[in-house]
Amino acid sequence: MISVGEAKAILSKSCPIGPSTSVYLSDSVDLITASDITAPIHVPSFDNSAMDGYAVSWQKEPIPYKVVFTIAAGDVDNVRIKSGTACRIFTGAPIPKGTDTVIPQEFVIKNGDTISFDAGKFAKGANVRTKGSQSIPGDKVLEKGSRITPGTVGLLASLGIAKVDAFSPPSVGVIITGNEIKEVGTALESGQIYNTNGPIISSYLKKMGMRSFEVFHISDDPITLLKSIENITNRYDFTIISGGISVGDYDYVKKSLAEVGVEELFYKVKHKPGKPLFAGIKSGHMIFSLPGNPASVITCFIQYVKPAILQWMGFKDVWQPASYLQLETPFSGKSQLTHFLKSKRNKGKVAILPGQESFNLNAFGQADCLVEIPEESPPLKEGDIVATYEW
Numbered sequence: 001m002i003s004v005g006e007a008k009a010i011l012s013k014s015c016p017i018g019p020s021t022s023v024y025l026s027d028s029v030d031l032i033t034a035s036d037i038t039a040p041i042h043v044p045s046f047d048n049s050a051m052d053g054y055a056v057s058w059q060k061e062p063i064p065y066k067v068v069f070t071i072a073a074g075d076v077d078n079v080r081i082k083s084g085t086a087c088r089i090f091t092g093a094p095i096p097k098g099t100d101t102v103i104p105q106e107f108v109i110k111n112g113d114t115i116s117f118d119a120g121k122f123a124k125g126a127n128v129r130t131k132g133s134q135s136i137p138g139d140k141v142l143e144k145g146s147r148i149t150p151g152t153v154g155l156l157a158s159l160g161i162a163k164v165d166a167f168s169p170p171s172v173g174v175i176i177t178g179n180e181i182k183e184v185g186t187a188l189e190s191g192q193i194y195n196t197n198g199p200i201i202s203s204y205l206k207k208m209g210m211r212s213f214e215v216f217h218i219s220d221d222p223i224t225l226l227k228s229i230e231n232i233t234n235r236y237d238f239t240i241i242s243g244g245i246s247v248g249d250y251d252y253v254k255k256s257l258a259e260v261g262v263e264e265l266f267y268k269v270k271h272k273p274g275k276p277l278f279a280g281i282k283s284g285h286m287i288f289s290l291p292g293n294p295a296s297v298i299t300c301f302i303q304y305v306k307p308a309i310l311q312w313m314g315f316k317d318v319w320q321p322a323s324y325l326q327l328e329t330p331f332s333g334k335s336q337l338t339h340f341l342k343s344k345r346n347k348g349k350v351a352i353l354p355g356q357e358s359f360n361l362n363a364f365g366q367a368d369c370l371v372e373i374p375e376e377s378p379p380l381k382e383g384d385i386v387a388t389y390e391w
């Protein structure tokens with residue numbers, strides 16, 4: 001059995017980076033750029049006014065300027081005015097030829113069709129956004145590997161870039177195993193339980209912005225399971241399987257994965273919950289088989305599946321950094337396993353919630369993080385510092 005750190009190191013080394021595609025700007029937020037992006041045009045593409053006011057050819061001496069023309073945003077830049085005259089101008093309008101400075105209207109004294117102002121308050125060129133002052137053609141505006149934020153989208157739109165080369169999210173097939181599993185919205189019969197892992201995994205995938213995923217419910221029949229696993233692992237970039245990976249007589253998943261040619265990266269990690277976690281790879285497709293208990297599913301998803309998906313999508317820092325907080329509750333269990341415990345943060349401290357059994361979902365409604373207690377940790381008391389991870 002390998003440690004948590006070893007499992008993460010294997011995934012870092014083995015999980016591929018997926019292909020990139022050309023994506024519409026409107027669909028690109030939260031993706032990672034797959035190439036450097038350079039400016040194709042000057043921005044601004046013309047000298048324009050930063051203020052509502054008057055455009056003049058700046059002169060040191062205070063003189064009255066006759067207002068001879070008006071120009072607004074969107075108007076065409078085809079006027080030239082003479083020195084000693086002014087043009088009424090609005091924010092975003094092109095600077096008329098023959099002018100170089102904009103005086104905001106609140107600094108101007110109007111007298112009929114002339115204006116005057118204190119020239120000493122303004123330098124030549126004031127309130128003019130010059131052509132190319134943001135970027136000129138060929139400027140590198142984004143490095144390959146940048147995360148596209150709403151701000152990035154704004155930057156690229158300002159440059160007229162409609163599509164961006166970005167790493168796409170993987171397609172994901174989710175297999176829910178178990179004859180006892182029923183969907184919510186149907187009545188339970190004896191021995192049955194509701195499918196909680198399907199909704200949990202789907203919610204995480206949605207939260208991560210996955211656009212293409214499907215959930216399949218497969219019975220614990222070895223032939224059906226084998227065929228489904230073969231089909232789904234071939235079709236999807238990631239396959240996430242819930243349940244059937246332990247040592248029970250109906251746990252056929254591990255055998256099926258081997259039969260369809262999935263190369264094992266690891267099986268069983270020294271952590272709790274989720275010990276019998278399996279990770280594998282087949283023709284560049286990743287396969288995770290998560291132990292069926294819902295707490296194991298959440299822990300394994302957060303700690304291993306999510307980072308692997310982020311790595312596929314070109315993210316660099318895929319391992320969620322821990323936040324270190326003071327314990328509000330003692331922890332006495334000593335074991336050779338790393339524990340991930342459903343916990344709740346409160347005013348800079350963290351409390352381990354009661355009901356940590358991996359089948360027990362009571363704490364799911366309150367938990368907002370997992371506390372990590374490393375292998376062989378001595379008992380911990382209130383006030384000791386522990387690592388916590390977003391839930």
Ligand SMILES: Nc1nc2c(c(=O)[nH]1)N[C@H]1C(S)=C(S)[C@@H](COP(=O)(O)OP(=O)(O)OC[C@H]3O[C@@H](n4cnc5c(N)ncnc54)[C@H](O)[C@@H]3O)O[C@H]1N2
Binds near residue numbers: 177248359
């Ligand atoms: N003899 C041993 N038995 C078990 C061991 C072991 O080492 N020796 N490991 C235990 C551990 S730890 C875990 S975790 C489980 C994992 O078992 P499986 O991955 O084979 O999962 P299942 O048996 O299919 O299910 C376990 C549990 O979870 C419930 N479940 C399954 N799917 C769902 C779902 N979609 N929604 C809600 N609940 C689900 C299922 O009914 C079981 O109660 O093995 C232990 N056994």
Ligand code: MOO
Binds near residue numbers: 276293
């Ligand atoms: O690994 Mo299992 O501890 O029951 O979730």
